[in-house]
Amino acid sequence: MRQARIHHHDRLPRWQVPKPFSTLRIAVRRPAPPRGDTPVRAADTRRHYTSCLPVLIIAAVAILAFSGGTGMSWLPLLAVGPALAAATSGPWGVLRVGVLAVALGAALGLHDGAPGSDQAIVLSTLSAVTLASSLAGALRRRRERVLAAVRSVAEAAQHAFLKPVPATVGPFQTAVHYSAAAAEARIGGDLYALVPTPYGVRLIVGDVRGKGLPAVGIAALVLGVFREAAYDEPDLLDVVHRIERSLARNLGPDDFVTAVLAGYPEAGRMELVNxxxxxxxxxxxxxxxxxxxxxxxxxxxxxxxxxxxPGLQEITLHEGNQLLFYTDGVTEARDHGRQFYPLVERLSQHISPEPSRTLAALHEDLLAHVGGELHDDAAMLLLRKAADAPSEVPDAPDLPAGRLPCPPVAAEQEHRTDGVRCGGAPGGGYRW
Incomplete structure (x- = not known):
């Protein structure tokens, strides 16, 4: 989940809110959230700022009424204070704002010598709005408690569904970052898992077609089959076949899952099935x-x-090499100019020896690219081959434009079976 960190803040008791002017002082003193802060903390900050608005509105109406000499004409606007307070405060907070509005209304009426009947109508209106707003605030607080309970259930489901990845697995340093499009749900249709098995470290990163609960159910099915088959099947292709057979029995006609599976059966050799x-x-x-x-x-x-x-592909991993797995929620994220996120370029800029720092920097850069909110699930899983000793692998040669290096085993397989052209002798060269 987002490799979800939930920030717990000190909160007031259920029915207690700050006094109006205390709230105003808190809101003024509280600094703006730093860039990249969590949505939870940013939402709390916005709430503190908006909680001072009812007091500011009542103060503005009082100043206009006292200085403008327009009599009772401004007093109905005092009802805006308790009405707005219902959106940010509990019932007692609304009552405090309402009492302030009624007191100022009575003072303004006496100051201007308003008729008793007109003043009674205005004060009755303010009292009625205050009571109705208090009821609305109580109902809103009740819904917030229900939503908090649902979030806690989602958090528990997250840890069962997408288990945390340890910082070190076998010969790899690892890190993962997950962001659900439905941020409050914590869970989406993207999936990942990394497990040590008798046949080496194995992982899967995938993306279920669609969003919402149906996608979550399919993702849970894929992860359950993968975790079982990864321990049972010596061949990575057999793991894929197990998942395929399970999905054939459970998927709808329009459902599918894109996925890449990887295994590290022996030192230096990574197997991939895309x-x-x-x-x-x-x-x-x-x-x-x-x-x-x-x-x-x-x-x-x-x-x-x-x-x-699917076919099995093999690549060579040397000490210090890193391998990033991701979903299309990363590469298809668009900025305001409808430009896709340039992952290859940005990864080159943010790469570091610590995978967690790399993914954190990528995530911050991704949010800056889209303007602060993702509209699709996005998952990234990064492996780094631990460098226990200085690597003696020579630097890779400059590559001709449009060509990629073929790992030795993969190049042999290409020459043997698929007929993909590789420059140079079998066992090395370039593929295009």
């Missing part, structure tokens, strides 16, 4: 390069339509 998902990004001394699938395969759940099985 089922219609965005290509992982390999970070090494030569820069950031997408690991495009040698043999593209359809998303999970659509194999029966395409009648094409």
């Amino acid at each position: 089922c219609g998902h965005a290509a992982p990004l390999l970070v090494h001394d030569a820069g950031v390069l997408p690991v495009e699938p040698v043999r593209p395969a359809p998303p999970l759940g659509l194999r029966a339509l395409a009648d094409e099985a």
Whole structure:
């Protein structure tokens, strides 16, 4: 979830709110939230600012009435204070604002010598608005408590659904960041899992078609099958087949899941199976390069339509290399000019030896790109091959335009089976 950190703040008791002028002082003193602060803290800050508005409105009406010499004509505007307070305060806070409005109304009426009948009508109106606003504030507080309970359930479901990834798994430093489009729900249709198994570290990153509860149910199904099959199946392709068979029994005709699975069966060798998902990004001394699938395969759940099985791809990972898995909620995020987020370029700028710092910087940059709010689920999982000793791998050569390095094993497989052209001898070269 968002590799969800929930910030707990000191809150007032259920039915207690600050006195009006205390609220005003708190709102004035409270600084604006720093850039990148959590939505929860930003919302709390906005609430503190808006809680002073009823007092400001009542004060403005009183100043106009006392200085303008217009008699009772301004007094109905005092009802705006308690009405607005219902949106930011509990019932007792609304009553305090209402009492302030009624007292000022009575003082203004006496000051201007208003007829008793007119003054009684105005004060009765202010009292009625105050009582109605207090009831509205009580109902709003009740709904907020219900929403808080739902959020706590969502938080518990998050930890069962998307289990936290430890900072170190096998030979890798790891980090993950998850942002649901429905921020209050904490859970979306993107999925990830990373587990150590008897056959090495294995992971999956995927994206379910659609959003909401149906997508969450499919994502939970995929993760459950993956976690079981990853321990049972020696071959990574068999893990994919297990997931495919399960989805064939449970998916609707229009449902599918794009996913990339990876395994690290032995030192230096990473296996990848890409089922219609965005290509992982390999970070090494030569820069950031997408690991495009040698043999593209359809998303999970659509194999029966395409009648094409996924292929196994192997790449070499040296010490210090990093591999970023992500979903299309990252690359398809648009700015105000409708430009997509340039992940490859930004990853090159924010890469660091600590995966958690890299993802934190990417997330901040992504929010700045879209203007502060994502409109799709977004997940990123970063692996870094731990560098226990200085690497003696030579720097990668300058690459011709439009060419990507073929890992030795992958290049041999391409020459053997798929006929993809690679420059140089089998076992190395360039693919385009």
